[in-house]
Amino acid sequence: MKLAAILALCAASLATMTDAYRIYNADTVNCRSSPSTGGSVVRTYKANDDVSLTCQISGENIKGNSLWDKTTHECYVSDYFIKTGSTGYVASKCNTGESPPTPPPSSDATPGPIKDDYPYPGQCDDIDPWRYFKCQCTSFVAWRINSRLGVKFNNYYKGPNWGNANTWDEAARKTGVPINNTPVPGCIAQTNSGSAGHVAWVAKVSGDSVTVEEYNYKRHKYSTRTVPKSSFNYIHIKV
Known part of the structure; x- marks a missing residue:
């Protein structure tokens, strides 16, 4: 594959996610299959881990924050535990399809x-x-x-x-x-x-x-x- 094509492919992939944000407010944070504590645990992040977001969606209210962030690992973390610098949307809304x-x-x-x-x-x-x-x-x-x-x-x-x-x-x-x-x-x-x-x-x-x-x-x-x-x-x- 030519270099120009590779660069274009990388750019297209990056366009679907935001910059990385840090995990905070807890030593470990569960990333779940749905935007609620009822979702199964897909993976676990540690404090100060960097995660990139693909989209955000409203879900279960966690400590006054009902926003959940979908990471590039295809699971959801309460926005309360991700330091985005905002209490609102910093990524596009998730499309339920x-x-x-x-x-x-x-x-x-x-x-x-x-x-x-x-x-x-x-x-x-x-x-x-x-x-x-x-x-x-x-x-x-x-x-x-x-x-x-x-x-x-x-x-x-x-x-x-x-x-x-x-x-x-x-x-x-x-x-x-x-x-x-x-x-x-x-x-x-x-x-x-x-x-x-x-x-x-x-x-x-x-x-x-x-x-x-x-x-x-x-x-x-x-x-x-x-x-x-x-x-x-x-x-x-x-x-």
Whole structure:
């Protein structure tokens, strides 16, 4: 390859990142797979390490700073731990690559038909527009809340990080969202059982039984179950 072509290629690569900034405010800092402390740790930086940024995005609030910086290692660090010299953007905003999908027609009233209308089947492990991992129970329920209830719900609804399903009950209490043992169609079934808990969409209530729709109860797939009402707590975001 000729020298001019090599220089052009290097220039094109450098155009996608900012200058290096130092890690500070901690001895070690985790770089995560998503802009929240719920993301898995990809790598760890030490104080005074230099990192270059490819883009920045809003995420979980860390010590008053909700900005997260994506490094050239393809992971996210809270801007609180990177000395950029600014509390605002110093790089371009990260492009999630998509906008939230168009909700179904208004004829799909709450709770709507029992069917698999989730827009991301088979696209697992990427981050969805609501800041959850696709094909997880939380992503499916976030989709239903947005599409069926018309509520702009995401992982940071009303401020706190809702996180895994086993912290949705805590987030509901923090934000004043009603949570009780009384299900109604269109509310959210939630349990702390298992390593990360589980959430599902309440489709039908019959006596002491509740029918739920869910994702990832059967390995990244849609399914329905009818179980005793006592199986879940119930979060009433709108109904």
